[in-house]
Each structure stands twice: as structure tokens, then as C-alpha cells.
Amino acid sequence: MIDLTDSMVVAGVILCLTFVGIFSEHFHGIERAKFAMAGAGAIIVAGQYFGFYSPELALEAIDWNVVFLLAIMMVIVSIMISTGGFEHLAQYLARLSGGSQFRLMVLLGTAVTVISLLLDNVTTVIIFGPLIIMICQKMGVSPIPYLLAAALLSDTGGVATLVGDPPNLMIGSAAGIDFNTFFVHMGPPVLFAWLGILVGMRFLFAKELGENVVHTFDEVVEYKNKSLWHKSLFVMAIMVVLFIIHHQIGWEPWLVAAACLTLLVFISRQVEMERVTAHIETPLLIFFISLFIVIGGVEKSGLLEVVGETFKPIIVEHPLMAALLLLWVAAILSALIDNIPFTAAMIPVLAGLQNEGVNVSVMWWALAMGVGMGGNGSHIGSTANVYIVTISERLARETGKPELAITPGMWFKKGTPAMLITLVLCTLFLWLGYDYLYISDL
Numbered sequence: 001m002i003d004l005t006d007s008m009v010v011a012g013v014i015l016c017l018t019f020v021g022i023f024s025e026h027f028h029g030i031e032r033a034k035f036a037m038a039g040a041g042a043i044i045v046a047g048q049y050f051g052f053y054s055p056e057l058a059l060e061a062i063d064w065n066v067v068f069l070l071a072i073m074m075v076i077v078s079i080m081i082s083t084g085g086f087e088h089l090a091q092y093l094a095r096l097s098g099g100s101q102f103r104l105m106v107l108l109g110t111a112v113t114v115i116s117l118l119l120d121n122v123t124t125v126i127i128f129g130p131l132i133i134m135i136c137q138k139m140g141v142s143p144i145p146y147l148l149a150a151a152l153l154s155d156t157g158g159v160a161t162l163v164g165d166p167p168n169l170m171i172g173s174a175a176g177i178d179f180n181t182f183f184v185h186m187g188p189p190v191l192f193a194w195l196g197i198l199v200g201m202r203f204l205f206a207k208e209l210g211e212n213v214v215h216t217f218d219e220v221v222e223y224k225n226k227s228l229w230h231k232s233l234f235v236m237a238i239m240v241v242l243f244i245i246h247h248q249i250g251w252e253p254w255l256v257a258a259a260c261l262t263l264l265v266f267i268s269r270q271v272e273m274e275r276v277t278a279h280i281e282t283p284l285l286i287f288f289i290s291l292f293i294v295i296g297g298v299e300k301s302g303l304l305e306v307v308g309e310t311f312k313p314i315i316v317e318h319p320l321m322a323a324l325l326l327l328w329v330a331a332i333l334s335a336l337i338d339n340i341p342f343t344a345a346m347i348p349v350l351a352g353l354q355n356e357g358v359n360v361s362v363m364w365w366a367l368a369m370g371v372g373m374g375g376n377g378s379h380i381g382s383t384a385n386v387y388i389v390t391i392s393e394r395l396a397r398e399t400g401k402p403e404l405a406i407t408p409g410m411w412f413k414k415g416t417p418a419m420l421i422t423l424v425l426c427t428l429f430l431w432l433g434y435d436y437l438y439i440s441d442l
Helices: 006-023 032-050 055-061 064-081 085-096 101-116 121-139 144-160 166-175 179-204 226-249 253-267 273-277 282-301 303-317 319-336 339-355 361-377 383-399 408-432
Strands: none
Touching: 006 032, 006 282, 006 303, 006 339, 032 055, 032 282, 055 282, 064 085, 064 121, 064 166, 064 226, 064 253, 064 273, 064 282, 085 101, 085 121, 085 226, 101 121, 101 144, 101 179, 121 144, 121 383, 144 179, 144 361, 144 383, 144 408, 166 179, 166 339, 166 361, 179 226, 179 361, 179 408, 226 253, 282 303, 282 339, 303 319, 303 339, 319 339, 319 361, 319 408, 339 361, 361 383, 361 408, 383 408
């Protein structure tokens, strides 16, 4: 029988109420950042009363590496979007498809996946969503297969790198995993998942992709600022190199991004800081900061240590079984709810076991794959999915064609099978590649 203290019970209740508010955002319409803020305030007050938490400890609980990196990347993306380079790239790919719908899906899907390696999946679909609709309207084809593929592949592509998805940043920072190690271990399963999704889309949308194209996309769209686009690509290339060697030079990922942003704004003197920083998603940053404070308080109460000790025997005695279980549980929960709070709750449990000398390296990878791939399971599984559904609904209203809206039922028929494909592939990778994923010094 586990003995729970008053501190643990209170912290657990605050955590549950906060998560219920966050997960039910689509029903009550109150932003998840507001519930996270309320939870953060409640856990600090309760912590002071019961003696397990304080404002000083709350500040220490915030992973500023994650917060700073997200904010800086938002500014860099804002600069790149203003150049028109992404529009030029998308329309070049449309011309390159030569009228083949599946080839267009492969080309756009590849672009979305590659960009998601460095930019978060939400930013990627915000860039490509409207472009896909424009291209499909000019070609006279349904944008639904391409929009859904963009959401699925952006979620999948982001799993491969440390900076591709917010949960990855959280996992890498907590576990001490550098950029190279993350990519080397997550790149192969993501490649298999990427291929699986494309093949799955080919059969799931066989009818739509088999329709004739009214006309090909022959227009050439000029850059808004070609010089700034090329400078941005140059700085991004430097950023990739620095990410690869950041462990050797002793720089955290946020410092790499900050140095590259500084370089970009100096070599492009026409960039106005006030304009580009206006695109920082402040509510998202507040959500992360508040969530770190809530989880930090729960950890200080001792509740997460009890949870870790409960699952320690199965992780020590049956690590592969535990990793496969975590993969599927993380994926299913991430399909139903937001993957960020689940990741935040699991990290201290695994980190605590790691600090006790238990090798949980495979568990970290299982968590990353589960929350990343699981987001594809439903229309609310990730913020990228919600955005794609939203713009499809707007398109349906504007055109008067209800069939252009991606409904929950449509996602269940098309997106959920794609998630299951990727989970089966990841399961096989975990099972057959256990020794490859095992890292002795974690």
C-alpha cells in the first residue's frame, strides 16, 4: 500500500484539475494557457502552505532552454515567411509534379517533412496549408488529401530532431540528449514512418488522387525579398552545423538559435525587430512556462517519485515490454489529448529513475515516438491538426462545398489508419532495434 502525504494529494488534485481544463479546451472554449496559469498559481500557493514549493523553486522548475528556443525560432520563421520564399518553393514543386497528383503529394510531403526537421510542425502547416489550397484550386483538384498529408507528415517529420517538435525539446533538455544523438536514433524510425504514411495515403485517397487534373500549375511567382530569403537559408545552414556540434562547443540549442538570429538581423539590416517579434506566440510560451511550474510543484511534493517507484520494477526487469507499452499508451493519449502535458508529466518520472542509475534510454525514445506519432490519430491530436481542420472548414464555407471540410469522421477514416501504420512500424523498430536504441551512458 502506497502512503500518500497531504502534499502529494493536493499536488495531484491540482495537476488533475489543470489537465482536465487543458484537455477539454475544445468543449468550454477557454484557452489552455489560462488553465495552465491557474494551475501554476494554485501549486505555488499550495506549496507554500504545505511547505513543499515556493516561488523560487517554481522559477528553477522552468526549462528556459525550451522557452527561449521556441521564442527565437518563431522570430526566425517570421523573417523567412516575409520573403515569399516558401510560396516560390511550393509553386516550383507544383510545376515539377507534371500533373501527377501522387507525385505532387510526394513532393509537397517531402518539403513539409524536411522543413519540420528544423521548424515546429505548427509553423510548417501554417506556411503550407494556404499554399496547398491555392495550388489545388488552380489545378482543379481536391485539397483534402494534401492538407491531411501535410498535417500527418509535419507531425511525423518533427519527431526526427531535437528542435522539430516541442516534446522533443523537453525530452532532450531533461535527458541530456544532444542534437546528433537524437537525430541518429530517431531518424530511421521517422524515415520508415514517412514512407508508411505516403504509401497509406496512396491507397486511402486512391479515388481522389486518380482524378484528372484540370490544368497544370505553370505560373512563376516572384519573391517578395529574394536577397533576404537567400540570407535566411545561409543562416539556417549555419544553424544546422552549430546544432550538430553544439555539444562539443558547449552551447545549448537556444544559444545556437540566438546567435543565428543575431547574425541574420545584422546581415539583413532592413529587418525591423518590432515587426518580426510581433509574431511571437506569447500564449504558447506562457503555457509552457506555467506547465513547467505545475509539474515542478508535483515533483517537489514527492508524488512523481512514488509513481516512478511503482513502475520501476517493470522498467528494470522488462525494459522492452515497458518501452512498447509506453509507446502505445503515449500515442493513444496523444491522439485524444494534447501531447505536451503528457510529455511534461512523464519526464520527471523517467528522469528520476535515470538519476537512480536505471538506464531508461529506450524509454526516452519510446516516449518521443509515441507522443509524436500519436498526434496523427485524431483531428485534435496536435495543434497542427487543429489548424488544418480549421482552414478546411473555412474553405468549405467560402466555396459552399461541405465535402471540403475535414470532419472528425473523415480524420478517423483517413488519419487514424496512418497513425496505426506508423505505430506498427515504430513497434517493429523498437523490438528489432532495441540494442541500437540503447545508450549506455544515459
